[in-house]
Amino acid sequence: MAWLSLPLVVLLDFLTLRLALLLCPLLQAWDPLALAWGVALARWALLSLSAQAARGRGQGLPGGLRDALLPLATLLSLLLPGYVTLQALAQPRAPPSELLHGWGRGDVFGLTYGVAGLVAALWHQLFPAGKGEPGPSASLGRLLACMRPDLLRFVAIAGFLVLSSLGESGGPWLWARGGKGVRGQAITPALITAPRPHSAVTEFVSDCLYNGTMNRIHTRIQSRVFSSVLRQEIGFFHANRTGDITSRVTADTDAMSEALSWKLSLLMWYGMRGAFLFGLMLQVSLRLALFTAVGLPLVLLVPKLSGKFHQSLAQQVQESLAKANEVAVETFQAMPTVRSFANEEGAAQRYGQRLQETYRLNKQEAAAYAASMWTNSLSGLALKVGILYYGGRLVTAGAVSTGDLVTFVLYEMQFTTAVEVLLSTYPSVQKAVGSSEKIFEYMERTPQISPPGTLAPASLRGHLQVQDVWFSYPGRDDAPVLKGVSLELRPGEVTALVGPSGAGKTSLVALLERFYEPQRGRLLLDGRDLREYEHHYLHSKVPPCCPPIAPPASPSPIATCTASTALLPPHYVGEMGGQISGGQRQGVAIARALLRDPQVLILDDATSALDTESQLWVEKEIYEGAGAERSVLLIAHRLSTVERADRILVLEDGEIREQGTHQELLALQGSYWRLAQKQLNGDAGGGSEDGLGAGGP
Numbered sequence: 171m172a173w174l175s176l177p178l179v180v181l182l183d184f185l186t187l188r189l190a191l192l193l194c195p196l197l198q199a200w201d202p203l204a205l206a207w208g209v210a211l212a213r214w215a216l217l218s219l220s221a222q223a224a225r226g227r228g229q230g231l232p233g234g235l236r237d238a239l240l241p242l243a244t245l246l247s248l249l250l251p252g253y254v255t256l257q258a259l260a261q262p263r264a265p266p267s268e269l270l271h272g273w274g275r276g277d278v279f280g281l282t283y284g285v286a287g288l289v290a291a292l293w294h295q296l297f298p299a300g301k302g303e304p305g306p307s308a309s310l311g312r313l314l315a316c317m318r319p320d321l322l323r324f325v326a327i328a329g330f331l332v333l334s335s336l337g338e339s340g341g342p343w344l345w346a347r348g349g350k351g352v353r354g355q356a357i358t359p360a361l362i363t364a365p366r367p368h369s370a371v372t373e374f375v376s377d378c379l380y381n382g383t384m385n386r387i388h389t390r391i392q393s394r395v396f397s398s399v400l401r402q403e404i405g406f407f408h409a410n411r412t413g414d415i416t417s418r419v420t421a422d423t424d425a426m427s428e429a430l431s432w433k434l435s436l437l438m439w440y441g442m443r444g445a446f447l448f449g450l451m452l453q454v455s456l457r458l459a460l461f462t463a464v465g466l467p468l469v470l471l472v473p474k475l476s477g478k479f480h481q482s483l484a485q486q487v488q489e490s491l492a493k494a495n496e497v498a499v500e501t502f503q504a505m506p507t508v509r510s511f512a513n514e515e516g517a518a519q520r521y522g523q524r525l526q527e528t529y530r531l532n533k534q535e536a537a538a539y540a541a542s543m544w545t546n547s548l549s550g551l552a553l554k555v556g557i558l559y560y561g562g563r564l565v566t567a568g569a570v571s572t573g574d575l576v577t578f579v580l581y582e583m584q585f586t587t588a589v590e591v592l593l594s595t596y597p598s599v600q601k602a603v604g605s606s607e608k609i610f611e612y613m614e615r616t617p618q619i620s621p622p623g624t625l626a627p628a629s630l631r632g633h634l635q636v637q638d639v640w641f642s643y644p645g646r647d648d649a650p651v652l653k654g655v656s657l658e659l660r661p662g663e664v665t666a667l668v669g670p671s672g673a674g675k676t677s678l679v680a681l682l683e684r685f686y687e688p689q690r691g692r693l694l695l696d697g698r699d700l701r702e703y704e705h706h707y708l709h710s711k712v713p714p715c716c717p718p719i720a721p722p723a724s725p726s727p728i729a730t731c732t733a734s735t736a737l738l739p740p741h742y743v744g745e746m747g748g749q750i751s752g753g754q755r756q757g758v759a760i761a762r763a764l765l766r767d768p769q770v771l772i773l774d775d776a777t778s779a780l781d782t783e784s785q786l787w788v789e790k791e792i793y794e795g796a797g798a799e800r801s802v803l804l805i806a807h808r809l810s811t812v813e814r815a816d817r818i819l820v821l822e823d824g825e826i827r828e829q830g831t832h833q834e835l836l837a838l839q840g841s842y843w844r845l846a847q848k849q850l851n852g853d854a855g856g857g858s859e860d861g862l863g864a865g866g867p
């Protein structure tokens with residue numbers, strides 16, 4: 171329906187112009203500018219009202235066109251009077267008939283619609299209508315927001331650039347003054363070349379300032395991404411591969427900064443020069459300058475379209491590179507396993523396959539980049555040829571003097587170079603913006619867990635209640651790991667949690683550590699929700715995997731082990747403790763716990779790697795040590811460790827199946843009794859200490 175009314179509106183618009191042309195001889199007394207703007211107002215009223223009506227009805231119109239109707243109406247109304255005004259400025263004594271020449275002609279009318287349509291298409295390409303997702307322009311906006319603290323520096327850089335551009339354009343400008351200086355003195359070759367050294371100095375200063383500023387911005391963005399990643403919930407680190415995360419924090423920010431610092435400087439420098447040159451071109455010949463301006467949208471639109479394809483490929487290359495990095499990281503981390511399975515060749519093959527994929531995408535990206543550069547140059551060349559052709563015609567018609575044309579061409583050559591550089595820089599800036607999209611995705615990601623509270627009471631009893639907790643891991647809603655679990659840790663009591671592998675014991679600890687949040691149920695500490703507690707406070711009062719050891723009166727095996735480990739030089743301990751034994755690592759964890767004086771102790775299979783002597787010592791501390799006023803949650807596979815607990819809970823398939831003391835549970839002859847039997851048989855059969863499956867993490 172809306173489409174049907176559009177031709178009618180265009181016809182009415184054309185008739186309005188024809189009417190104005192017919193009335194022209196009758197309105198001789200009118201100023202031609204007033205007439206032009208009066209007609210423009212009438213056209214604007216007609217077009218904008220029709221646009222409003224079409225927007226109201228417009229189910230048949232594409233969304234982009236519907237949004238563009240009103241700006242299009244304004245642009246269409248402004249084009250002709252704008253042109254007349256510029257002409258009147260350039261030729262103040264031109265007769266009205268010459269100024270209004272072409273009004274009401276079908277071809278001129280069609281041309282205005284063509285230009286308006288072209289501008290609308292360009293606008294739509296450069297600033298696509300928001301679809302709920304941030305587009306490249308949104309990323310550019312966020313990038314600029316990151317640069318805001320350095321606004322003053324950029325103002326200074328712009329100042330130096332202006333000075334430098336003045337120097338660069340000064341020579342031709344003096345030449346254009348027809349051999350006379352500002353005070354009428356004769357222009358010598360020395361005077362024409364004088365601005366160049368001054369321009370070189372200002373360019374050097376602005377370069378130094380610019381590089382320093384870009385380094386600051388790089389550091390700022392990188393540290394913000396890193397901090398944002400650190401704030402994320404633990405599930406985020408499980409859902410995203412380490413290689414991907416590392417790539418965002420390092421490789422992507424590096425690539426973005428590198429492209430930005432180099433290309434943005436070009437963009438600023440040539441943008442500034444282009445603006446100056448265009449101002450001078452306007453001075454020399456308004457018509458030629460306008461011709462250049464009309465040709466520009468075409469020159470901008472073509473590279474934008476070709477750059478789009480290149481941008482998507484650049485993103486794929488980044489992702490593929492991250493996957494290759496992931497394989498390398500995984501391999502190096504699991505090097506002992508790779509060696510013990512003699513799988514070095516397999517690992518190299520996997521890495522090679524990833525690299526091949528990256529190589530293939532890189533080739534495609536290089537071809538797309540070349541094509542994009544080629545279209546840039548071609549569109550720049552087309553503009554150049556057009557200007558020369560039109561300039562030649564103007565000279566033939568006597569509208570421009572030969573001297574003016576030569577001056578214009580001098581400026582135009584520099585201007586075209588500036589535009590070409592701007593266009594060739596554009597894909598790189600697009601690439602940088604493409605990389606920044608992912609970076610900002612991380613930087614602005616809201617953690618999927620409630621923010622920590624502020625509660626930090628001076629005294630804490632350590633009474634922990636788990637009430638009807640249901641939990642499933644992110645993305646696995648259909649497989650609940652905990653199904654209505656309820657338990658209570660009372661101060662001065664040791665509560666043990668046992669169960670087969672995969673029962674959900676560690677998942678419960680993860681909830682108590684606030685790595686995740688349950689979908690249903692509550693976790694209370696001294697009657698207040700865990701979410702209300704301050705982050706550092708909570709983790710100092712409820713640390714995981716740390717046995718309750720008061721400073722021992724006599725050196726314990728643990729203390730000895732810890733002390734000896736603590737004294738080891740870092741290169742001996744290795745990255746992430748990779749060069750110390752499992753038992754030594756547990757010793758270090760226990761030592762750390764000693765310093766925190768925790769109120770709730772959670773030992774998730776925390777002593778499994780200790781030797782028998784140390785294990786016995788830790789058990790003694792749990793049941794009889796100075797920490798007896800603490801609440802203790804003891805998770806263990808070895809039932810002998812939990813025999814003395816005040817209460818033992820048996821967790822199976824995410825549900826608490828039994829609870830009681832060791833004796834009570836044995837008497838029940840249920841799950842616990844079966845676990846004990848299995849362990850007994852395992853011990854008798856093969857000397858296995860566990861009998862319940864693999865140890866905890």
Ligand SMILES: Nc1ncnc2c1ncn2[C@@H]1O[C@H](COP(=O)(O)OP(=O)(O)OP(=O)(O)O)[C@@H](O)[C@H]1O
Pocket residue numbers: 408643646651669670671672673674675676677678863864865866867
């Ligand atoms: N990050 C995770 N994402 C998805 N599922 C997980 C994740 N971690 C554990 N699971 C699953 O949750 C279930 C319970 O695992 P959990 O580690 O809590 O068991 P567990 O009782 O501590 O076992 P174990 O005694 O072997 O340590 C298992 O089926 C496991 O596959």
